[in-house]
Amino acid sequence: MPTRALVFDFDGTLADTESAVLQSWQEVFREHGAELPLAAWYAVIGTQHTTPAMFALLAEHAPDIDPEALRPVTKARVYELLESLGPREGVREYLDAARDRHLKLAVASSSSGGWVLPHLERLGIAGYFDAVLTGDRHRAKPDPDLYLAALDALGADAGETIAFEDTPHGVTSAKAAGLTCVAVPNAITESLDFGQADIVLPSFTAKPLEALLSR
Incomplete structure (x- = not known):
C-alpha cells in the first residue's frame, strides 16, 4: 500500500526542544542542591507527565518548594534556551x-x-x-x-x-x-x-x- x-x-x-527543557530542569534541581536523575527523566519523556513528575521529585529534595512560583521561572528559562533553535x-x-x-x-x-x-x-x-x-x-x-x-x-x-x-x-x-x-x-x-x-x-x-x- x-x-x-x-x-x-x-x-x-x-x-530538539527536549534538550532545552531538560537543561532547565537540571538547573532547577542544582539550584536546590540536587541532581536530576536521568532515569526519572527518561521514564516520562514523550508523555504529558513531565512537569508533575519533576516537581514531585524535586519536592523530595526541597520539601518547601512552591511549584506555582517556580513554574513561570522554569518556563521563561526554556524559552530563553529555545530562542535560537x-x-x-x-x-x-x-x-x-x-x-x-x-x-x-x-x-x-x-x-x-x-x-x-x-x-x-x-x-x-x-x-x-x-x-x-x-x-x-x-x-x-x-x-x-x-x-x-x-x-x-x-x-x-x-x-x-x-x-x-x-x-x-x-x-x-x-x-x-x-x-x-x-x-x-x-x-x-x-x-x-x-x-x-x-x-x-x-x-x-x-x-x-x-x-x-x-x-
Missing part, C-alpha cells in the same frame, strides 16, 4: 519532499496547543501541516489516541501512514494505532530502546524521504 500521509511528533522530533537538521527537506509528493502531513504531540502551535510558527514550518493534534485535546502518549485522531483528521488509513518519533513512548503510541513508525532519536534519547520501531534513523539526513518511502 503506498504511503499517503506522514505524522510527526513535535518535541525532540521536529525540533531551528528545526532538526533534515526536517525541512523531509517536509519539502512530502509536499512535492502531495502527502498529507500532521503533527501529533502530547504537549499542549499553546506550546506546539507558536513553536511551529516560529520555526517557519506551520504551513506544511494539514492538522495539528495536541495533548490538551487528546489522551497523551503512549496512548494511541493522538495518532488515531491524526488519521481521522487526515482521512488516512494506518496502513498508508508513517509516524516519526524520538521516544519509546511515542513509538508505542504510533504502533498501537497501527502505523509504521520511524524512530529518529535525538541526543537526549539516542541511548533508549527503540526495539518497537520499524526503522531507526540516526538523523533525518541519514536517509532522504524518497529512499525511505521506496523501502
Whole structure:
C-alpha cells in the first residue's frame, strides 16, 4: 500500500526542544542542591507527565518548594534556551519532499496547543501541516489516541501512514494505532530502546524521504 500521509511528533522530533527543557530542569534541581536523575527523566519523556513528575521529585529534595512560583521561572528559562533553535537538521527537506509528493502531513504531540502551535510558527514550518493534534485535546502518549485522531483528521488509513518519533513512548503510541513508525532519536534519547520501531534513523539526513518511502 503506498504511503499517503506522514505524522510527526513535535518535541525532540521536529525540533530538539527536549534538550532545552531538560537543561532547565537540571538547573532547577542544582539550584536546590540536587541532581536530576536521568532515569526519572527518561521514564516520562514523550508523555504529558513531565512537569508533575519533576516537581514531585524535586519536592523530595526541597520539601518547601512552591511549584506555582517556580513554574513561570522554569518556563521563561526554556524559552530563553529555545530562542535560537531551528528545526532538526533534515526536517525541512523531509517536509519539502512530502509536499512535492502531495502527502498529507500532521503533527501529533502530547504537549499542549499553546506550546506546539507558536513553536511551529516560529520555526517557519506551520504551513506544511494539514492538522495539528495536541495533548490538551487528546489522551497523551503512549496512548494511541493522538495518532488515531491524526488519521481521522487526515482521512488516512494506518496502513498508508508513517509516524516519526524520538521516544519509546511515542513509538508505542504510533504502533498501537497501527502505523509504521520511524524512530529518529535525538541526543537526549539516542541511548533508549527503540526495539518497537520499524526503522531507526540516526538523523533525518541519514536517509532522504524518497529512499525511505521506496523501502
